[in-house]
Amino acid sequence: MRIWGPLTAICLGTFMLLVDVTIVLVALPAMSESLGSSLSQLQWVADGYALAVAASLLGAGMLADLHGRRRMYAGGLVVFALASVACALSPGMAALIAARIVQGLGAAAMFTTTLSLISTLYSGRRLALAFGTWAAVAASASALGPILGGLLTQSLDWRWIFYVNVPVTLIALTMTFRYIPRTAPPVRDTRRLDVPGLVLFAIGAGGSVYALTEAHVQGWASAGTLVPLGAALGAFVAFLRVQQRRRHPLLDLSLFRRPAFTAAMLTIAIGEGAVYGIMPYTSLWLQSVQHLSPLAAGLVVLPHAAAAASVAVLGGRRRLKASPRHGAALGLALAGLGVGAEGFLGPESGWPVLVGGLALSGVGMGLIFQVAAALALTSVPAEHAGTASGTYSTFEQLGYAVGVAAFGALTVSTTTTSLRGEVTDPALTARTLTGGGADTLLSHTPATQRAGLEHTLHAVFATGHNTLALTAGSVALAGSALVLWLSRQPRKERPTAPGETTTDTRSATAAIK
Known part of the structure; x- marks a missing residue:
């Protein structure tokens, strides 16, 4: 158990926190029916968690350095478990969204410590084995979330997608205290948590996602959209200025002077946003229009999950010979074509x-999971590996949160346009339909008109989904070209021969592992 005890504790937490990003997707219609909700509220169930993770990852990483990684990881497990119970017991959507945000804070405390714990607990071949196992778990978790969510929602109730976290957390917590040694914080570390930077980043991220989420309800030109959007932009500008002046910033902006590092951030953000950003609406189409059960809807996504996990695992075992820059660009291209x-x-x-599209996008995401982190870490000096890892995870979750919000706004506007001339109140009908309320609309329609309305709703939802998928695919393909251009190798540098590893690459790769 010297090898597998600590690794099991770390992987259990990693699996839970990443599964909870996507496990809610197939449960959204059941939540809507149980609690009553609009599309924007359903978006916040998915987005509140990812946004909380993204907004607090950098601060959690610094706190872990200051107060000990095991302590931060264990604390994250406790917060995650308590928030999961609160999610399961939520009497309404507002309480559920608030609990999801707290759950995201616990997940951030866990996520920010996983790689650093592995890098301090293992070395040599054990380090490679530990990182390969962790990468396989991480790649499988997000893809398997919809399947597990469908199974629990159909067999028990949507609340069990949160209850199930509690026993797993208890096992992970027990194993953490038994197998992971206590890490003492540096005695002479004079750093302090960058509270202004943390607050400004949270306002910027939260404000922008809020504006995108509410735009389809209040209108793009309304004060309810423009005010939070303006506040978010102002907060981001202030955040960048604060980071430039801080001696120990949350986000080291100098890393973005390296084109390959910027390319890695774009790869994971665009991949998450394009592929997983449209999945909530795919799930709504499968269940509210196609009338599939939650489990059946989850199984439809199985080809994506299997492809993503297989590519990530095989890539880790066989050490893909393609360079990270080519792998990242190829992954985005395949993901774009699939979506x-x-x-x-x-x-x-x-x-x-x-x-077919789900399977192809799974291949692309499996490749992205395998190479994007390597591209980020090998593009910076080894001493910046911890910061690079935290930044990478932040962009991953922020990409997903922005994708869900942006594609939600697009699907409602497209659906509203398609319904004009077909129904009396296209805006209200669009919000109801995209919130999973197709059956509600049909039940309030005279029996003689239901067949015609059902055909219209099918056509309109299909048109909306097509717009999302084609837009997401175009964004991913454009991102692929941009990543390839940004991460191009300067001519003056000698290319690394196949199988050859430079000292900087070895040290940086070891740091992420």
Whole structure:
């Protein structure tokens, strides 16, 4: 158990926190039916968690350095478990969203310490084995979330997607105290938590996502959209200025002077936003329009999950010979083609039309998970590996949160446009339909008109989903070209021969492992 005890404790926490990003996707219609909700509230169930993780990762990483990694990891487990119980017991959407945000704070405390714990507990071949195992767990978790969510929602109730976290957390916590040694913080570390930077970043991220989420309800030109958007932009500008002046900033802006590092951040943010940002609406189409059960909807996503996990695992075992820059660009291109292939639904289309695109996007995301972190870490000096790792995880979660919000705004506007001339109140109908309320709309329609309205709703939702998929695919393909250009190798540098590893690459790769 010297090898597997600590690694199991770390991987259990990693699996839970990443599964909870996507496990809610197939449960959204059940939540809507149980608690009553609008599309924007359903978006916040998914986004509140990811946004809390993204906004607090950098601060959690610094606190872990100051107060000990094991302590931070264990504290994150406790907060995560308590918040999971609060999610399960939520009497309404507001309470559920608030609990999800707290759950995200606990997840950030866990996430920020996983790689650093592995790098301090293992070395040599054990380090490679530990990192390969962790990478496989991380790649599988997000993809398996919808399947587990569907199984629990259909077999028990949507609240069990949160209850199930409690026993797993208790096991992880017990193993943490038993197998992971206590890490003492540096005695002479004079750093202090950058509270102004943390607050400004949270306002910027939260304000921008809030504006995107509420735009389809209040209108793009309304004060309810423009005020939070302006506040978010102002907060981001102030955050950048604060970071430039701080001796120990939350975000080391100098890292972005390295094009390959910037390319890595774009790769994971665009991949998460494009592929997983449209999945909430795919789930709503499968359940509210196609009338699949939660489990069946989760199984439709199985080709994506299997492809992503397989590519990540095989890539880790066989050490892909392709350079990280080419792997990142190829991953985004495949993800873009896969998502774009999901954009050809018709009124009579069934779920099989999605399978090929889901599988191809899974291959792309598996490749991205495998190489994007390596590109980030090998592009910076080894002493900046910890900061690079935290920044990478922040961009990963922020990309997902922005993707869900942006594509939500797009689907409502597209659906509203398609419904004009078809129904009396296209805006209200669009919000109800995209919130999973197709059956509600049909139940309030006279029996003689239901068949016609059902065909219209099928066509309109398909059109909206096609717009999302084709837009997401185009963004990913454009991102692929940009990543390839940004991470190009300067001519004056001698290319590394196949199988050859430089000293800087070895040290940086070891740091992420």
